[in-house]
Amino acid sequence: MVERSLIHGRYQLLELIGRGGMGEVWRARDEALDRRVAVKCLKPLGTRQDEPFLRVLRERFRREARVAAGLQHRGITVVHDFGESDGVLYLVMELLDxxxxxxxxxxxxxxxxxxxxxxxxxxxxxxxxxxxxxxxxxxxxxxxxxxxxxxxxxxxxxxxxxxxxxxxxxxxxxxxxxxxxxxxxxxxxxxxxxxxxxxxxxxxxxxxxxxxxxxxxxxxxxxxxxxxxxxxxxxxxxxxxxxxxxxxxxxxxxxxxxxxxxxxxxxxxxxxxxxxxxxxxxxxxxxxxxxxxxxRPTERLPEWTRGMRPGSRASGSWSLRLPPPDRTAGLTGQWTGLPPATVVEAPPAERRGPAPEYLAVLTSRHRAGLSLGRLGRWEEACDVHRAVAAERERALGGDHPDTLNSRYETAYALGRLGRWREALEGHRHVAETCARILGPDHPVTLDARYETGIALGRLGRPAEALALYTDLAAARSRAQGATHPETLRARHGRGISLGRLGRWDEALEEAREVWAVRGLVLGDDHPDTLVSRREIAVALGWLGRWEAALDEYREVRQARERVLGPGHPDALTSRNDEAHCLEQLGRAGEAVELYRQVAAPEDRGAADR
Structure with a gap:
């Protein structure tokens, strides 16, 4: 925002008040009404590749801004205006003294x-x-x-x-x-x-x-x-x-x-x-x-809470080297636009619990495990996460979130290695522990249960996976809403499980409903929406409705080529799907041509290697 001082041809930015995780806040002048205002500018929205998500975000921003602007009470900050300028969402508010x-x-x-x-x-x-x-x-x-x-x-x-x-x-x-x-x-x-x-x-x-x-x-x-x-x-x-x-x-x-x-x-x-x-x-x-x-009867907090670093609070003497609160922290996120505050030294005290330096080393090792996974080195990633999980359990206890995080990553790495029985055991442990500590409907608990469902499906236990996904979809809907992406992800897993049980009419109905809602929430070309549309085609094929399946496969292929490019692996998979469907319809010549198109990029990749 530094290079540009006028928003929407009306709001002259005068002085930066603060900058933080979500953007900037400026002292500004409304040129049309000649008054001082505060302008909150959110971060640039990103690239066109994120357009389906950004479209939803813009609409939600407008909805929230309209709600805020409609609040008229002396105890509520007045919102004068809102909009989007050159990809930046902004709110115009009264300037408070x-x-x-x-x-x-x-x-x-x-x-x-x-x-x-x-x-x-x-x-x-x-x-x-x-x-x-x-x-x-x-x-x-x-x-x-x-x-x-x-x-x-x-x-x-x-x-x-x-x-x-x-x-x-x-x-x-x-x-x-x-x-x-x-x-x-x-x-x-x-x-x-x-x-x-x-x-x-x-x-x-x-x-x-x-x-x-x-x-x-x-x-x-x-x-x-x-x-x-x-x-x-x-x-x-x-x-x-x-x-x-x-x-x-x-x-x-x-x-x-x-x-x-x-x-x-x-x-x-x-x-x-x-x-x-x-x-x-x-x-x-x-x-x-x-x-x-x-x-209620007083309950002792777990032993691992002793001697840990405190979270941020607003007042009082600071027991650690933390700055006093920023005057702009109430604007958007944790604003850091003002000069650094004076450091307050901690008085010497007897240490109880694991040393912060030791925990920092474990955090660094945990991040190294994540990096190994991103590189596809899953054996090494699994070994790192397993070792860190054991050390965190000794230092912090089995119920500490850092320990559970390491156990979750261990189970995830095991799944990527195809060791699904061990992955299932790990995800179930995390899910059960989180349900006991946080509650059965907490998002973290539900995340672990979703991974449990994937492991059950990979192990050829679709009936158990179906029961889990059905319950999970209901829990997600209660906790996060029927149209939340995680609710739809659970319903997608439910549809796949129905298909694996041969209940293709029900699988088709579920896939169509999830596809329709994903299209409204995420956009028609979002990868998750296209995955749901592909599941419609799969179900139609299993029901012997190959002409209808071909139409769906073709729509998915064209969308993926348009959004991802014709050489993207998902686009090539869609060509393969379409070719298989053409074979089922007896159109072998068209199928062969598509198979050639799939093979050509693979041959070029092998030559490059």
């Missing part, structure tokens, strides 16, 4: 805000959330950096719609210690951690985390690595805020604990009304009757 709660916490001593200010922020944020929730809009990533207090005392929530858009771009859950689901670990609800569908009550839990931190100076679960933080949110009752700061009014203490209920149904039905009462309670310390969920 104030500091986010991360800044306020960093500036405060000892870190917590005054009681009256906490009550006022609680009141304003709860009122803004009540408005957005009434519109059916959920934030999904509420945290101190996304809440700004202006110079006149107004409190505004930032970045509605950005959390969902980030997920669409690909910032989704992975089996690593960097975080287990969409959101920021210190402020995630238990249902987010479990990978379940979230509603407005997830925002209430995040609000409880924010209020806990600004009231006490630390988040409710200020533990070790992000994995330990997530387990704290999921399983451990929070310590009452008044135990950390006795002068807090009892009603404020009770309100925060009610927001932090593990069960969404136990969170307040009308937090805005309760927050209004806090404004009085903050001055008089009166106690109102407020239902607080009964505490």
């Amino acid at each position: 104030g500091r986010n709660l991360s800044e306020l916490l960093s500036a405060g001593r000892p870190g917590a805000l005054p009681v009256g200010e906490v009550a006022d922020i609680a009141h304003q944020v709860a009122a803004a959330l009540a408005y957005t929730h009434a519109q059916g809009v959920v934030h999904r990533d509420l945290k101190p950096a996304n809440v700004m207090r202006l110079a006149d005392g107004t409190v505004k929530i930032l970045d509605f719609g950005i959390a969902r858009l980030a997920q669409d771009i690909g910032l989704s859950a992975k089996l690593t210690s960097a975080g287990m689901a969409m959101g920021t670990p210190h402020y995630m609800s238990p249902e987010q951690i479990a990978g379940l569908t979230v509603d407005h009550r997830s925002d209430l839990y995040s609000l409880g985390c924010v209020l806990y931190e600004i009231a006490t100076g630390a988040p409710p679960f200020d533990l070790g690595d992000p994995w330990a933080i997530l387990i704290g949110h999921r399983d451990t009752p929070p310590e009452p805020p008044r135990l950390r700061r006795p002068e807090l009014p009892p009603q404020l203490d009770a309100f925060i604990l009610a927001l932090l209920a593990k069960d969404p149904a136990e969170r307040p039905d009308d937090p805005a009304a309760l927050a209004r009462d806090l404004l009085v309670a903050a001055g008089h310390h009166t106690t109102a009757a407020l239902r607080v969920p009964a505490p």
Whole structure:
């Protein structure tokens, strides 16, 4: 964006505020209305090869931007305009004069805000959330950096719609210690951690985390690595805020604990009304009757959480060499446009748990295993992943995400080597462990179950694979939606299993439904859509409907040649499919010509070698 200072012929970019993983934010002037605005520019969208995905992303961006622009409340940042300019998606918002709660916490001593200010922020944020929730809009990533207090005392929530858009771009859950689901670990609800569908009550839990931190100076679960933080949110009752700061009014203490209920149904039905009462309670310390969920029995966190590095939080003294929060972190992603902050040295302390240096070595070896796999050196990759998995289990425990990640990669490498029985055992172990720790419907659990289904199919056990894929498709649909690509992938596996069982009418119906939805979601020329269309042709062939099968095979071949090029392996496979179909129709001459076209590139490749 540096080389270009005018967006859409209207917005003059004046000063870069921040730059991060999703793009840039600029202070700008609206030339048409002569006013200062903030312009958020997302990263360039990519190449034409990604067009089906980008088409979906553009539409989702427009939808999220329209929703954000439709929110009209004094507690919500105003979105004036949005669009696309030279491949860059942009949002135009009001320019705010104030500091986010991360800044306020960093500036405060000892870190917590005054009681009256906490009550006022609680009141304003709860009122803004009540408005957005009434519109059916959920934030999904509420945290101190996304809440700004202006110079006149107004409190505004930032970045509605950005959390969902980030997920669409690909910032989704992975089996690593960097975080287990969409959101920021210190402020995630238990249902987010479990990978379940979230509603407005997830925002209430995040609000409880924010209020806990600004009231006490630390988040409710200020533990070790992000994995330990997530387990704290999921399983451990929070310590009452008044135990950390006795002068807090009892009603404020009770309100925060009610927001932090593990069960969404136990969170307040009308937090805005309760927050209004806090404004009085903050001055008089009166106690109102407020239902607080009964505490669960205290559970110890796993041993591997001891001594681990903490995740990022908004406030307080830093125990590691981490900079204080960036003033632009609430805009989009983790912005890094400002100068580096002063480093705070950690006081000497007795080390408990594995040394960070040793864990870093294991991480490096894990990455080396991934690189070997990308090079096709699967034997070596398998040996590396197996060794790292054993060492991680000794150092961190069998249930740690890093250990499970290594076991998953070991099983995947075994599958690529054709050792499907061992791969099946490995994927089942990961799936069962993740189901126990994260829940049966968590995306990571479902990923491992999908690989289990592939192993069952390769081992000639289609009936077991069919049962698994059927259950998996239902679970994906519950957790991620009926049109999510992973749901469709599970349904694709189900259709293949039906075919392997000889149930071709059902396989054809499933393939047609998946192809239709993939076309709408991913685009007609997306590789997954074309794979589904090929499965339609396969089923038609097995049903003896070769003329119809030929039409489908030909459409797939033409699309692959157009998108990938005539020499691409998938395009050559499609020619082979079409030739086989022509043979079945007795059109041998046409089939021979296609077979020659398939053989010619292979002969040229052999000569080159």
